[in-house]
Amino acid sequence: MQLLKPAFTIIHDRNSKQFLLLIRGTHGIKDTLTAATGAGVPFHHSVLHDGWISNLVLGYAHCGMVAAARWIAKMSSPLLLRVHGEYPDHKIKVIEYFFGMDSSYSY
Numbered sequence: 001m002q003l004l005k006p007a008f009t010i011i012h013d014r015n016s017k018q019f020l021l022l023i024r025g026t027h028g029i030k031d032t033l034t035a036a037t038g039a040g041v042p043f044h045h046s047v048l049h050d051g052w053i054s055n056l057v058l059g060y061a062h063c064g065m066v067a068a069a070r071w072i073a074k075m076s077s078p079l080l081l082r083v084h085g086e087y088p089d090h091k092i093k094v095i096e097y098f099f100g101m102d103s104s105y106s107y
Contacts, residue, residue: 004067010079019083021076023096039063
């Protein structure tokens with residue numbers, strides 16, 4: 001476990017036809033330091049569709065969370081893009097547990 005790099009894994013659930021990106025929340029001192037890096041920083045997120053930006057989100061977010069999310073995206077995107085091509089009928093679901101809150105998102 002490294003600072004600003006939370007643990008995560010990807011699981012293929014064949015029964016529900018989903019790939020689950022599971023992100024572990026605060027577990028130890030390095031996770032706590034990520035949480036403590038709480039200054040607001042600008043961020044952007046672009047959604048690509050057929051090679052074009054179809055949606056652009058601009059805003060401010062928690063510095064530690066932005067860094068962690070960018071790292072997870074960098075590490076998981078190659079595999080998720082590959083399996084999305086191999087299993088076009090499957091969904092990708094992101095499940096997170098950070099700082100006492102849990103949530104999930106399907107794509």
